[in-house]
Amino acid sequence: MPDSMINRFPLIFNGESVLIGTANELAIALDVLQGQSDHEALIQLEPHLTEIIGNANGLMTVIRSLSLDNQIFLIQVIGPDLGDVIQNAACLRDILAVVSDPRMEITILTTLGSSGLRSLLETGPELSDVLEWVYGECDSLVIDLLGKDYFRRLMRSASDLSNVLRNVDTPLQARILEHLGWSFVVNLVKDGYDLAYLLRTLPPVNSDQLLHHFSGQQLISLIGNRTEWNYLYQRLEPAEADMLLSRIKSY
Numbered sequence: 567m568p569d570s571m572i573n574r575f576p577l578i579f580n581g582e583s584v585l586i587g588t589a590n591e592l593a594i595a596l597d598v599l600q601g602q603s604d605h606e607a608l609i610q611l612e613p614h615l616t617e618i619i620g621n622a623n624g625l626m627t628v629i630r631s632l633s634l635d636n637q638i639f640l641i642q643v644i645g646p647d648l649g650d651v652i653q654n655a656a657c658l659r660d661i662l663a664v665v666s667d668p669r670m671e672i673t674i675l676t677t678l679g680s681s682g683l684r685s686l687l688e689t690g691p692e693l694s695d696v697l698e699w700v701y702g703e704c705d706s707l708v709i710d711l712l713g714k715d716y717f718r719r720l721m722r723s724a725s726d727l728s729n730v731l732r733n734v735d736t737p738l739q740a741r742i743l744e745h746l747g748w749s750f751v752v753n754l755v756k757d758g759y760d761l762a763y764l765l766r767t768l769p770p771v772n773s774d775q776l777l778h779h780f781s782g783q784q785l786i787s788l789i790g791n792r793t794e795w796n797y798l799y800q801r802l803e804p805a806e807a808d809m810l811l812s813r814i815k816s817y
Contacts, residue, residue: 575614577607584796586611587622588807590706592739596631604636608643616647622657623625626664637665649682655692671704680711688713690726697733705734708802714745727751728767735771743772752779758794761785765810766801773806782814 574587577595581774584593592611596604611618617626625644630635644651652658662671675683687693695711709717721727729744731739743751755761755776765773780788789795800808 577610577627587601589619589627593627593631612643615643622652634667635772637670641673641677648677649685655686658686659695671700683711684716688718693720694729694733705738723755724763731767758789758798762798762801765806774809777809777813787813
């Protein structure tokens with residue numbers, strides 16, 4: 567946007583005024599203030615902060631110049647416009663990679679809410695990328711905000727589910743599998759590669775549950791050829807390999 571078309575708004579300190587119209591200008595002003603009056607600056611500009619920040623890059627620029635409490639305040643001020651500012655899943659991932667405190671992650675996620683998060687996360691790989699950068703209760707929060715039905719729609723393949731499960735802890739893995747149901751999970755397994763994706767992600771108890779949904783004949787047909795067998799077998803833990811061989815020998 568040409569500089570002449572940017573709306574600028576006054577920021578006043580100690581009787582001096584500076585006009586702020588972009589995220590870079592705001593970050594510079596905050597750096598000059600050195601944290602001493604950042605909150606007052608945000609309050610002065612509060613009605614215009616969304617316009618000033620503009621997009622995800624602007625948001626990251628300003629976040630880097632703020633303390634944690636003021637980062638949280640900024641997100642709360644942006645409020646329902648946060649999804650439009652962040653724009654897409656890649657930008658959400660990048661922002662979550664920049665912030666380091668769970669309180670900030672929670673603030674971002676709860677401010678987005680279910681509708682905002684769904685608008686940003688449209689595929690399974692996008693979800694797994696975001697889950698890679700949140701931790702602990704934030705993993706559960708992401709899944710809960712998406713909701714069971716939307717989460718199921720994102721899981722289009724065994725690799726989608728495997729990548730998501732790899733980025734969450736064991737209790738949440740168990741909850742996700744319970745939400746989906748084993749019949750849904752089994753239907754994602756189309757060949758030996760799919761089976762490998764899931765078995766190398768699941769803990770042994772869940773691997774055993776998965777394998778018990780296939781007969782020995784089904785596993786032989788599923789794995790199909792030596793190439794798939796080698797790919798699968800090389801990625802199994804010894805206990806999982808024993809379970810798989812036991813199922814096949816039962817045929």
